[in-house]
Amino acid sequence: MQSVTANLALLGRSVLDRVAAIGRAGMVLMQAVIARPDPLTSFPLLVRQLYSVGVLSMVIIIVSGLFIGMVLALQGYTILVDYGTEQAVGQMVALSLVRELAPVVTALLFAGRAGSALTAEIGLMKTTEQLSSMEMIGVDPLRRIIAPRFWAGLICLPILTMIFSAVGIWGGMLVGVDWLGIYEGSFWANMQNSVDFFDDVLNGLIKSLVFGVVVTWVAVFQGYDSVPTSEGISQATTKTVVYSSLAVLGLDFILTALMFGDL
Amino acid sequence: MDFFDDIIIDIKQLTFSRGDRYIFKNMDIRIPRGKVTGIMGPSGTGKTTLLRVIGGQLKPDSGSVLLDGDDIPHLGRKELFNVREKMGMLFQSGALFTDMSVFENVAFPLRVHTKLPEDMIRDIVLMKLQAVGLRGASELMPSELSGGMGRRVALARAISLDPALVMYDEPFTGQDPIAMGVLVNLIKMLNQALGHSSIIVSHDIKETLSIADYIYIIADAGVIAHGTPAQLEQNDSAQVQQFMKGLPDGPVPFHFPANNYETDLMEGR
Numbered sequence: 278m279q280s281v282t283a284n285l286a287l288l289g290r291s292v293l294d295r296v297a298a299i300g301r302a303g304m305v306l307m308q309a310v311i312a313r314p315d316p317l318t319s320f321p322l323l324v325r326q327l328y329s330v331g332v333l334s335m336v337i338i339i340v341s342g343l344f345i346g347m348v349l350a351l352q353g354y355t356i357l358v359d360y361g362t363e364q365a366v367g368q369m370v371a372l373s374l375v376r377e378l379a380p381v382v383t384a385l386l387f388a389g390r391a392g393s394a395l396t397a398e399i400g401l402m403k404t405t406e407q408l409s410s411m412e413m414i415g416v417d418p419l420r421r422i423i424a425p426r427f428w429a430g431l432i433c434l435p436i437l438t439m440i441f442s443a444v445g446i447w448g449g450m451l452v453g454v455d456w457l458g459i460y461e462g463s464f465w466a467n468m469q470n471s472v473d474f475f476d477d478v479l480n481g482l483i484k485s486l487v488f489g490v491v492v493t494w495v496a497v498f499q500g501y502d503s504v505p506t507s508e509g510i511s512q513a514t515t516k517t518v519v520y521s522s523l524a525v526l527g528l529d530f531i532l533t534a535l536m537f538g539d540l
Numbered sequence: 541m542d543f544f545d546d547i548i549i550d551i552k553q554l555t556f557s558r559g560d561r562y563i564f565k566n567m568d569i570r571i572p573r574g575k576v577t578g579i580m581g582p583s584g585t586g587k588t589t590l591l592r593v594i595g596g597q598l599k600p601d602s603g604s605v606l607l608d609g610d611d612i613p614h615l616g617r618k619e620l621f622n623v624r625e626k627m628g629m630l631f632q633s634g635a636l637f638t639d640m641s642v643f644e645n646v647a648f649p650l651r652v653h654t655k656l657p658e659d660m661i662r663d664i665v666l667m668k669l670q671a672v673g674l675r676g677a678s679e680l681m682p683s684e685l686s687g688g689m690g691r692r693v694a695l696a697r698a699i700s701l702d703p704a705l706v707m708y709d710e711p712f713t714g715q716d717p718i719a720m721g722v723l724v725n726l727i728k729m730l731n732q733a734l735g736h737s738s739i740i741v742s743h744d745i746k747e748t749l750s751i752a753d754y755i756y757i758i759a760d761a762g763v764i765a766h767g768t769p770a771q772l773e774q775n776d777s778a779q780v781q782q783f784m785k786g787l788p789d790g791p792v793p794f795h796f797p798a799n800n801y802e803t804d805l806m807e808g809r
Contacts, residue, residue, distance in 0.1 A: 413597070413624055413628075414652070415653060
């Protein structure tokens with residue numbers, strides 16, 4: 278009987294801890310988002326973060342986009358050629374990329390490349406008392422450290438997603454047209470006819486915007502809330518990648534159901 | 541001479557707890573203006589916590605911390621950030637911003653709190669760095685400095701806005717004898733030259749006694765003794781004498797509370 282109560286208490290405590298963490302994460306996000314920026318100081322900080330979060334993630338996004346586009350075209354061709362509809366490879370590559378693969382894979386790569394870096398950076402700032410000393414100097418670290426990183430992630434992910442799609446489609450063309458010999462005219466024409474800007478491209482971008490909020494939010498919060506020890510930072514970085522990846526995959530299903538569910 | 545004619549910080553009935561453990565219980569401390577006040581005590585008695593309560597980074601359970609009439613625990617977020625402009629704090633690790641050069645670190649408080657023109661900021665930063673003897677290192681990055689130099693840069697940054705109160709968190713820990721001597725002299729000299737009030741949290745008895753005008757010894761969730769260095773050396777309480785002389789055993793036991801030694805050893809059989 279006693280162990281049942283003890284286990285119940287343990288369960289209750291862990292639920293409470295989680296609820297409290299969600300509350301703290303909400304507070305961090307609120308204070309970072311509602312912080313009214315001073316353009317003179319905030320803009321250079323934002324540009325610097327856009328560079329480290331966005332520009333430095335470009336290589337991994339371009340390389341992955343290229344290979345995923347190439348694989349899609351190759352797989353699509355081997356199936357579609359049996360039905361004599363290999364001209365539809367362009368349409369298949371483009372739709373699967375803009376609707377699904379580009380937002381999701383970019384967000385997952387972004388969580389691994391930029392999210393973990395954000396968590397580790399902020400966590401180390403906390404461990405070395407840089408956040409505390411900033412607070413004592415009278416500067417709110419939520420505004421100075423968290424806000425520019427959050428906005429940079431939010432801005433970068435949709436752009437990286439667009440780059441991923443474009444490079445992926447180009448990769449699909451390399452394989453489909455240049456290698457397997459699909460007629461170029463029908464490759465592009467089928468794509469043009471079937472991909473709708475609002476239904477497909479815009480919905481994909483909305484997804485990437487939502488993923489951008491979630492991944493960056495998880496990353497900055499895990500860093501800010503980390504236990505200031507080396508073990509704490511390693512746990513926080515792991516949590517960032519695990520939580521944000523799971524959140525991206527879960528949200529992707531919900532968003533897809535909302536956007537394309539009634540078809 | 542009475543130290544307490546003019547006080548900068550008045551802590552009244554401060555209670556702070558972590559879980560079930562009281563760190564401070566109804567503690568009163570007054571910090572005289574323009575003097576160097578030492579807060580000493582064994583490790584783990586909450587000396588750093590006290591600085592963080594004064595800085596408003598931790599909120600006490602009850603009690604008041606008055607800095608020139610502002611009750612710090614009860615200030616709003618914005619007012620708190622304003623009051624902090626009157627304080628400088630030297631962290632144990634130095635806590636320099638690793639992505640900025642020495643110059644930018646010292647200039648940081650000036651840039652965010654003043655609208656001074658760039659050439660004036662440059663002059664002030666160089667003056668502060670000159671005061672700590674590191675003007676020549678202004679272009680170095682924090683990773684290129686030794687521990688003692690890092691702490692001096694952090695000191696220059698802490699005084700860059702000419703605060704009314706400078707708090708030092710274990711300034712002497714882990715320093716070699718030369719760096720220690722330099723820091724002791726600097727703290728004393730800056731306090732006299734700039735006229736601010738200093739609080740030094742430390743367990744380095746010799747160094748703190750040599751520069752403090754007044755000392756509080758905290759242990760057991762409260763102040764166990766206070767007075768000038770001379771008065772404390774005369775204090776005949778066993779607890780104070782143990783701490784002042786660095787004796788391994790006494791009222792503060794050498795052994796962590798444990799079961800009976802013999803029973804513990806026999807239990808394994």
